[in-house]
Amino acid sequence: MIQIGIVGYGNLGKGTEIAVAQAPDMELAAVFTRREPETVKILTPDVPVVHVRDIERWKDRVDVLILCGGSATDLPVQTPRYARLFNVIDSFDTHAKIPEHFANVDAAAKETGHIGMISVGWDPGLFSLNRVYANAILPDGTDYTFWGKGVSQGHSDAVRRIAGVKNAKQYTIPVEAALEAVRSGQNPALSTKDKHLRECFVVLEDGADAALVEKQIKEMPNYFADYNTVVHFIDEEEFMQNHSGMAHGGFVFRSGRTGVNKENNHIIEYRIKLDSNPEFTTSVLVAYARAVQRMYSEGQSGCKTVLDVPPAYLCTQSDEELRTRFL
Amino acid sequence: MIQIGIVGYGNLGKGTEIAVAQAPDMELAAVFTRREPETVKILTPDVPVVHVRDIERWKDRVDVLILCGGSATDLPVQTPRYARLFNVIDSFDTHAKIPEHFANVDAAAKETGHIGMISVGWDPGLFSLNRVYANAILPDGTDYTFWGKGVSQGHSDAVRRIAGVKNAKQYTIPVEAALEAVRSGQNPALSTKDKHLRECFVVLEDGADAALVEKQIKEMPNYFADYNTVVHFIDEEEFMQNHSGMAHGGFVFRSGRTGVNKENNHIIEYRIKLDSNPEFTTSVLVAYARAVQRMYSEGQSGCKTVLDVPPAYLCTQSDEELRTRFL
Numbered sequence: 001m002i003q004i005g006i007v008g009y010g011n012l013g014k015g016t017e018i019a020v021a022q023a024p025d026m027e028l029a030a031v032f033t034r035r036e037p038e039t040v041k042i043l044t045p046d047v048p049v050v051h052v053r054d055i056e057r058w059k060d061r062v063d064v065l066i067l068c069g070g071s072a073t074d075l076p077v078q079t080p081r082y083a084r085l086f087n088v089i090d091s092f093d094t095h096a097k098i099p100e101h102f103a104n105v106d107a108a109a110k111e112t113g114h115i116g117m118i119s120v121g122w123d124p125g126l127f128s129l130n131r132v133y134a135n136a137i138l139p140d141g142t143d144y145t146f147w148g149k150g151v152s153q154g155h156s157d158a159v160r161r162i163a164g165v166k167n168a169k170q171y172t173i174p175v176e177a178a179l180e181a182v183r184s185g186q187n188p189a190l191s192t193k194d195k196h197l198r199e200c201f202v203v204l205e206d207g208a209d210a211a212l213v214e215k216q217i218k219e220m221p222n223y224f225a226d227y228n229t230v231v232h233f234i235d236e237e238e239f240m241q242n243h244s245g246m247a248h249g250g251f252v253f254r255s256g257r258t259g260v261n262k263e264n265n266h267i268i269e270y271r272i273k274l275d276s277n278p279e280f281t282t283s284v285l286v287a288y289a290r291a292v293q294r295m296y297s298e299g300q301s302g303c304k305t306v307l308d309v310p311p312a313y314l315c316t317q318s319d320e321e322l323r324t325r326f327l
Numbered sequence: 328m329i330q331i332g333i334v335g336y337g338n339l340g341k342g343t344e345i346a347v348a349q350a351p352d353m354e355l356a357a358v359f360t361r362r363e364p365e366t367v368k369i370l371t372p373d374v375p376v377v378h379v380r381d382i383e384r385w386k387d388r389v390d391v392l393i394l395c396g397g398s399a400t401d402l403p404v405q406t407p408r409y410a411r412l413f414n415v416i417d418s419f420d421t422h423a424k425i426p427e428h429f430a431n432v433d434a435a436a437k438e439t440g441h442i443g444m445i446s447v448g449w450d451p452g453l454f455s456l457n458r459v460y461a462n463a464i465l466p467d468g469t470d471y472t473f474w475g476k477g478v479s480q481g482h483s484d485a486v487r488r489i490a491g492v493k494n495a496k497q498y499t500i501p502v503e504a505a506l507e508a509v510r511s512g513q514n515p516a517l518s519t520k521d522k523h524l525r526e527c528f529v530v531l532e533d534g535a536d537a538a539l540v541e542k543q544i545k546e547m548p549n550y551f552a553d554y555n556t557v558v559h560f561i562d563e564e565e566f567m568q569n570h571s572g573m574a575h576g577g578f579v580f581r582s583g584r585t586g587v588n589k590e591n592n593h594i595i596e597y598r599i600k601l602d603s604n605p606e607f608t609t610s611v612l613v614a615y616a617r618a619v620q621r622m623y624s625e626g627q628s629g630c631k632t633v634l635d636v637p638p639a640y641l642c643t644q645s646d647e648e649l650r651t652r653f654l
Contacts (some may be wrong), residue, residue: 018585022466043587099647099652117487124654126460126595129638131653133453135608136614136641139349165571165607183600258345260370264602266610268453271598275591280464281583283593287463307649312457312634314463320426326458327425327451 002293003029004286005062005086007078009040011246012068012091017043023286024051025316029062059085063296065287067091068282076101080108083116083303087292091121091281098124106303113301120288120306121281122272123147130252130270130304138256138266140300144182146195148172150248150277158223159200162216164208169243173197174251175228182253183306185265198229203239248277287314316327329620330356331613332389332413334379334405335369339395339418342609344370350613352643356389386412392625394418395609402649403428407435410443411628414619418448418608425451433630440628447633448608449599450474450577456633457597459577465569465583465593471509473522475499477575478602486527489543491535494563496570502555506534509580512592520634525556530566548606572600575604614641 005021006013009031020028021044030048035039037049050058054130065086069075071094079090083105092101098119109116119125123145131143155170178195179187188194199215204210214231217224234242252270257263274280288306291313295304312319331347333340336358348371349357357375360367364376374403377385392413396402402419406588409415410432419428425446446452450472458470479499486495505522508515513522515651541558544551548617561569579597584590601607615633618640620633 015585018587022585037635095654098650102650119654121412126464128461128654132642133456135653136451136617136638137610139643145654185600214531258342258603258606260345264606266602266607267598267600268595269598269600271514271594271596273594273596275593276585277375278591279585279591283464289464305650305654306640307646308637310635310637311459311463314464315459319634323425323429323632324460327422327446327455327632327634 001025001027002290003027003061003063004289005030005032005055005058005065006068006095007032007065007082008074009033009035009049010068011044011278012282012285014043015276015279016068016285018068018279019283019286022283023290023316025290026286030058032058032065033038038092050096055082064089064292066282066285066289076104077119079116080104083109083114084112085114087115087296089117089120089285089289089292091125091285092119093121093124095124102187102303102305107136110302113236115292115296115301115304117288117292117304117309120285122274122284125281125284125306126272127252127270130268131254132307133269134252134254134256138254138258138268140258140262141254141256141266142187144190144195144251144253144255146174146179146247146251146253148174148196148250150250150274151246153199155198155200155223158220159202162203162213164205164213165202166205167203167239169201171199171201173199179251181270182255183267185267186254187257187265193226193228196227198224198227200229200231201239201243202233203229203236204233245275246277247275249273290316296308328352328354328392330354331397331616332357332382332392334359334382334392334409335371335395336360336362336369337395337535338605339609339612341370342603342605342607343393343395343585343612344608345368345606346613349610349619350625350643352617353613357385359385359392379523382409383412388412388622391416391619393609393616397637403431406443406445407431410436411439414623415617416444416447416612416616418452418612419446420448420451422451429630429632431454437629440508442619442623442628442631444609444615444619444631444636447612449601449611452608452611452633453599454577454579454597457595458581458632461579461581461595464626465581465585466597467585467589468581468583468593469514469520471517471578471580471582473501473506473578473580475501475523475575475577476622477577478573479525482527482550485547486529486544488538491532491540493532493535494530494566496528496566498526498528504510506578509582509641510594510596512582512594514582514592520555523554525551525554527556527558528566529560530563531560534548570613572602573604574602575607576600585652617641617643 482497
């Protein structure tokens, strides 16, 4: 059994715990937290919750440590730090900082011969895989990534910072006509704002001016000004009932040409529609944790991404069974 | 430059030639044929067309040999035979016989330390990849594969064998309502016939009885009797004009559950829509030929499939560039 450790017990930590319970070849060894351990209630009976300051004592009892912190401040520190002690995997998702994070984790992991796998999830992660496969197969073509329908945390925060706003959620929604134009092979030139609508659900403070709030949202530079933005004002009860979910999704397309005169067009479309963003992300993390263990047992070390992993390494089945069932 | 050899110059051979011309890191070394070489006109100037009986002389001038024969009789013989002399890759697509083909190619390739990669294309191939990734990520779920819209060679042949039929094409078409039921997360139980319509375009011989031909098609066991089948009678001119294309496509879905009480459903959908089935298939073959060369240069040998190949190996770009551009 692969012994799994979880660092951080928020939505991702809990999702990881659920995914590990679904994996017949894995066992949860411990959950590590910065909080007082006795205040953290986990789902799995008899699994210790341990303060992160004591994590080094678990060096020989954990095969793969799944890091469930945030990309802004947790992972840039945690992933290199723990890669010196454990095989680790994270879902670092600040695209622009991936090369820097890679270099830090690579150096740390190689010091002690561990594997540090980074940026595992759906974007980066499964969407990256699909971009790479499709570009390799159709070198002459155009890529399109659409996000949603799902909550954008950054845009929701921006709305919540407006005076008079008590609570808010912002959904990024793919524009149906843009999806259809891509699917039909028209190869349209589309900016991010051509591809997405922004829909806001806002609860106002007592006495706030709805018209003014709406104007401030719609005119907010970078976040909303260039977009087709829809604002709905709702009461707190409706907000709690209908806008607490964590659904998300998105699309990756490549439209590419082949033929002597490039006369043939081909469309590859990859789509995900998720009821729970954190539970899906951690399902990806857990499958790749299996690959981390296999690559480590082969003697590999250093920083890895989904692009380095043979698909068979994600699976519990033997290579022979995979060929028979899935090929 | 990776030196590529092509064996067989039909639709797949020609598609491979076009895809190699799009690859900046590859050169076409030779085309091998069973026909008299001077009767085979290829697209690329100054590339020799060579009779297959002389193929052994090219042992040191070809890095990867792409086998463009058929799965019924060519590849079961050719792939093991040439895997003793070259690194080879094929698009063997008889799903039920893959284990046997794998064993034969594995033994042959290992004799001389070559790589023999089999069943590369879209199904088997990209669809297999998607089934494996999605099953690894969502272990509790249901798979759905839909084919089409595209021509089924076997069903077209079956119609052509009916007395009075001069020419025929049969299109396999996914049932839109079935696609929607899967996409919406209903997890329907669907047989192959629930998922596909069969549409036939038939040119009759002079004096043939259309009603009788239609009845024979619709009642043909295994091929049509269980399906919703539509038959159109058209003249030869319309047939040539509208039914000579090689478009194809299909869908792979996985619908899977996560959560403490399996309360969250997730849908992964992979779709391809191809103007030219052979040109797309050979684009996949050429990308994987690049991986064959890389795996061979690392000292690997034996039979491989798409499940064994890290995605980065398909690409011309460095790992660093891939991380920056695609991750």
